Amino acid sequence: MTAGANSDSGCDEAWAWGHYYDNEVASSDFDRECVIINRPYLVIEKFTIPATLAIAKPGDTVQYRIRLTNPNSAKADAKIRDITDDVQYGHTITTNGTGTAAAVPYNFTVNLTTDPVKFTPDAGPIILSPGEELILYFNTSVSSAAYDYDCDKASYNATDKMNNSILRKYAEKCITVLKPGAGIRKLSDARTAEPGSEVEFTLMLENNGKAALYNVTVNDTMSPGWEFLEVTQSITGMNESEQSSAESSTNNIIIFGNITLNAGEKKTIKYTARVTDNASGGINENCANITGYDNTNTGYTDEYCITITVYKPALEIVKDVSQHDVEPGSEPLITIIIENPTYATVYNITITEFLPRGFNYTDGTAKLDGRKISDPNWTGIREFECGSNDTGQLNLTWNFTNTNFTDTDTEALVVIPPKTTRILTFRVHVKCNVQNTTFNNTVSVSGYTGAGAAVGPNSTSFEMRGYIADAELYKYASTNSPTFFEYIDYMVVIWNNPAGANIAPLTLADTMPPYIKYVPGYTYVGDLKIEPTVCGDYTDKAAGNYTAQYGGNCSDFHGELLDGNSGDLFNVTGEQTGDGMGEILFWNLSKWLFLTPGQQVSIKYRAQVIPGVGSTARNNVTLSYLDPEHPELCPDCEFNISSSTVIAIAGDINLTNPTELNYTLKLEKGWNLISIPIQPDDTSIFSILAPVQGKYIDVAAWNNRWQYRSYAYGDWFGDLAEIEPKKGYWLNMKEADNLTISGKTINEFNITLYRGWNLIGWPSTTAVPVQNLTLTYIDLATWEGRWNYRSYAYGDWFGDLSEIKPGKGYWINIPRNDTIAA
Structure with a gap:
């Protein structure tokens, strides 16, 4: 029978035929015989040893048994060529196969390169007769790579004796692999921190697998700048050796080791760490890693990271002063705004105020956030001498060790909490040696982090401008070469420099030379007619106590006249013969004057030259004044300045052959610009204008201001009292007339001029060409019903x-102070 026999059974038929001679079938017959064809089939089973084994762990060896049976019902032999097994992933066959068939032992060679794995009998195909079985044994090793649960299938490659393949069948066996798992979580008791903060961390370790995890190590890496402190006592689930190992940590890396986690077991570690100043501001990442091993030394790991925002403290400063411009006596309020703009605390604050020169702290004025605090420590100079060149200054320091709130005696500058502003205010008193310039008022603020590192110092400045009293004193005489009995009109100008501060003049003292005698009735302080207190003897021959002339008390001015070499020149011992001083004129100006920067005031008075005066005469004027206006604010801010003028006395030379004459001025209706060319005996305005009394309305003169005498509403107004030679006057006539003046000729004269416009007269009866003027001028003009002028412009x-005439008044504009002499 061949392999191509059909079905499980087959029948054969045999036939016989008979024929006639003509081939016609005479008769036939047949017979049939059937044969049953028996084919082999196999039953396969797969078992573990013991058969109940269904669980393994990494590192375990699992024994398998595969049984092939050729049942009796098969009634045919089976030829086993090989057995296959698709071994589970992570399971590795560690031995060749062994087995028995019909009590005969066999060896198998395993081919691990095929898929599935193939076991081939070393002796060649094994024949299983009906009712016989073949058992194959082999071992596998379970690795950590094995699936938690997996099944594999065994099969075979077999034929019958005619090499027809026997239908494959499969046997399956499933194994559960118990493996460990590593899990970790990290928690903190704060989401934000700052340098100096202590944060407690919690590490929760878990074996979330089904087998023990050995040699577990936890590596917790904090951000740079974090410092491990200690493991707290709240450690759960850890034995003594595990707890001790947790202490082996330095800086920002913490290592916990020698830990065993059984399946499903949890353990907790708590420790504290400090944020140092080296920590970076912003988000800091803290990551914990767990690593453990199973029986095969295969590692299991997990990581968990958290973030903590670290805020670094900082200080910002704004400074304001209630006055930008200050002068002695000013008491500005200084405001220092200190802000902590961060979410971190600043500790142990120090505020250092560098006061400019001439500033003094006002005790008891310091407030922090509106509450009084203790006065600062100070270094430097608190007392200043007016006029000194001392450049020292005062430095103030408030800090956490010396500054308390006075109402509660509690510390005021220990901390500035996050997002908090502190406002320090205090007053200072500006003294007399403040700088007369622009300067900076600077403050510096510093503190510390919670970890002890410096915050700052930060500084800021407020620009200020100091103004100090800078008065100047000038003295002028109407003539530089008077004759005997001639009147000299003196003018003392107090000018407050525009670059300085307000001044309050106190005492003006004018020391006259002997034989220059004060003439009362002609004295003006500005527009006010104020007589001085006249002390002493104009002849310098009397000795004894001073006696006041023309009112006042000389003793009120003791100590007011000082000399750097001789000391007090005016004291209770009185005047001494030959002391070189004649009369002394004192004006108490404290109730009358206050000059702002740029303002000036003139004090005018008249004196007469008395025979006996020397060939030259010097008189000196001194002024004491306060800066500022109110003495109570700076009683020590008193300044002294002086000025002098020298005149040459012509003696009796100018008295030789004086000529008595009358001079007539022709006056038109309306305004006339006139002067008197001779020296009358009486220069009062009513004496000079007596011939035209009732015919004039106004008369005015310019002496750095307008002085006038005007008639209105039935009375005379104004302070113009005299008409004098060398000065020009505007005269307003109701009708035309002639004015005749009597007096003496003036042989020599000097006309003192000031920069700008001057209104002068020509004190001579002889006209002169304008080309004879030796001074530099810009404009010269007179009024004769129209303007006649001579002006310089465009080269x-x-x-x-063309000429200067007697009896006329002239406006003259000069570029600088000068004198006309003739």
């Missing part, structure tokens, strides 16, 4: 004024 002279 040339213009106008038709």
